Amino acid sequence: MTDQYGPAPIGSAPLVRGLDLQRDRSVPPRQVVAWAFWDWGSSAFNAVVTTFVFTVYLTGTKGFGTTDSVSASLGWALGVSGVLVALLAPVTGQRSDGSGRRKFWLAVNTAIVVVCIALLYFVSPSPVLLWLGLALLAIGTVFYELAAVNYNAMLVQVSTAKTVGRVSGFGWAMGYFGGIVLLLILYFGFIHPDVGLFGVTSAEGLSVRVSMLIAAVWFALSALPVLFAVPEYRAPDALRRERVGFFASYARLGRDVAALWTTSRRTVWFLLASAIFRDGLTGVFTFGGVLAAGTFGFSKGEVIIFAIAANVVAGASTVLVGTLDDRIGPKPVIVTALIGLVISGLAVFVLHAGGQAVFWTAGLALCLFVGPAQSASRTFLSRLVPAGREGEVFGLYATTGRAATFIAPSLFALFITIFGHQYFGILGIVLVILVGLILLIPVAAPERTVPAAATAPAPSSK
Known part of the structure; x- marks a missing residue:
């Protein structure tokens, strides 16, 4: 008999997993590269908007308010967006599985994020326009997460049990390296020079606002390859389910989670643990640039230089560890x-009085570990997810943590509100990661070999 943290209880029906159906399939490299280019483009939102440029612009520009008050407002706005993700992601993922329109919804949600990024151009320094900026950030975060549900579900389509770690790591690394290239373009083209390309200056935040237009175009163009190269998902006939209404989908979701508890209990426990620690991982990058500027005195240009170094470290470590993940x-x-x-x-918090040298050292150490943890979390779930329910389960995955759900932003804001100093927000993020680690330790690891799938239905790529 197994315990509640391990495989399914004895006597429960075995599940056919998505990677089981890929056992004998050879995935064309062009599909892997096209899929990873969405991650490359997503750096426009992750690195530029929510981490190193736009949020730093909001919290570091006096026209919006004090650094501490704007930082707290930012935390609450992202917290609200996290609640919306938690309510919407599992059901929208479930419905994309059933409709066979996974790629279609990836396109729609990505397009909404692109529009939100472009509209940030209109957020000039003003207390009133601060709320426009925060609203666009929150909306963009919600639809980015909904897009990521379908994108992550496609990992099973472009990998096998032997390559899923490398493919996932390659995707994450493409995101980091895309961030490097885009940040270099924005830094030397618009933000660093007194007069940048097209005569853009920093007056009224114009250099940052124009950077948002460039970021929107970057994401839009980078998202196109996956839409053309990777076939639309079609569930095998044996796995197709009757379509139900939107609200009825929540009742089905409840039944599915109950069934998942019976047949793949450790999947539920992993989703619970990752609900916590991935929220902390998101917080590291979401508030890294804000802390660099507000607590450690980095200028806008220095924040971008640090961001480039951080993405190099994170990208390199993710590529290397992706191979280790498969082994x-x-x-x-x-x-x-x-x-x-x-x-x-903890080193960043305890030694914060040491200034920029501390943040360069301990901050880059944080980046060394973030990418591998994110990529390995995605492969952990990919090795467990039942075939035909990738969107639904990765919707639960989005609900429980990725890209700034409510726990880490809220604790970051709460610690600042209680103690009155921005650097106390670091403790909120560390606490989230620590609790997630404690919850993860008892969860049984997934098997690294996939059972034969002689009775499994063949995958359809048409």
């Missing part, structure tokens, strides 16, 4: 990375 499994990778994050985060 030893995702759980040892995640546990090691979370321990490293807790230690590095």
